[in-house]
Amino acid sequence: KNQVEQSPQSLIILEGKNCTLQCNYTVSPFSNLRWYKQDTGRGPVSLTIMTFSENTKSNGRYTATLDADTKQSSLHITASQLSDSASYICVVGLSGGSYIPTFGRGTSLIVHP
Amino acid sequence: DTGVSQNPRHKITKRGQNVTFRCDPISEHNRLYWYRQTLGQGPEFLTYFQNEAQLEKSRLLSDRFSAERPKGSFSTLEIQRTEQGDSAMYLCASSLARRGNDNEQFFGPGTRLTVL
Numbered sequence: 001k002n003q004v005e006q007s008p009q010s011l012i013i014l015e016g017k018n019c020t021l022q023c024n025y026t027v028s029p030f031s032n033l034r035w036y037k038q039d040t041g042r043g044p045v046s047l048t049i050m051t052f053s054e055n056t057k058s059n060g061r062y063t064a065t066l067d068a069d070t071k072q073s074s075l076h077i078t079a080s081q082l083s084d085s086a087s088y089i090c091v092v093g094l095s096g097g098s099y100i101p102t103f104g105r106g107t108s109l110i111v112h113p
Numbered sequence: 114d115t116g117v118s119q120n121p122r123h124k125i126t127k128r129g130q131n132v133t134f135r136c137d138p139i140s141e142h143n144r145l146y147w148y149r150q151t152l153g154q155g156p157e158f159l160t161y162f163q164n165e166a167q168l169e170k171s172r173l174l175s176d177r178f179s180a181e182r183p184k185g186s187f188s189t190l191e192i193q194r195t196e197q198g199d200s201a202m203y204l205c206a207s208s209l210a211r212r213g214n215d216n217e218q219f220f221g222p223g224t225r226l227t228v229l
Binding site for chain 1: 117144146153154155156157158161169204206208210216217218219220221222223225
């Protein structure tokens with residue numbers, strides 16, 4: 001069964017601190033992995049995408065890593081800001097003609113001043 | 114604004130009533146997806162269209178749910194005889210399917226449904 005597991009479920013950090021969110025997946029055949037940011041009451045917005053051959057991708061203060069051998073990904077947020085408070089969702093896409101990705105449940109991040 | 118739009122943003126209805134939501138995708142996108150999301154969960158796939166053809170439906174999509182995309186542009190999602198368990202955020206996404214394209218899905222702001 002294709003699954004995406006994220007940890008921790010929720011995280012509280014102080015403004016300015018760094019944090020790392022984890023994603024483990026069992027999706028096969030793998031095509032790509034995205035991290036989305038979802039603000040409360042809004043739709044998800046893509047932060048990064050990585051394919052099988054990529055092991056790191058940055059977008060400003062967000063850096064995603066991918067280990068396709070262990071089927072793990074992480075999202076590192078540097079120097080957190082209050083606006084980083086959101087849910088971060090890991091999404092894995094399939095290859096071979098299926099256009100329905102598998103979503104994780106998300107990690108809820110709260111950044112306190 | 115050229116992003117995905119959804120209307121209404123919020124809908125409160127009584128149990129047993131029918132509701133209809135609309136999604137306008139990014140204009141050149143040929144794929145359109147509907148998802149349902151409850152609090153603390155990731156989006157759950159409901160159905161998707163390529164142009165006007167509905168190509169896949171989830172088992173989550175009961176007989177009370179129907180979706181259309183009559184001209185391959187906007188789409189509607191109707192829920193008949195709503196139940197309290199239908200209360201959720203309904204998200205629409207669109208993407209451009211093309212060789213070499215990563216099929217990134219762009220999401221709308223969602224419609225929040227509350228069934229009393």
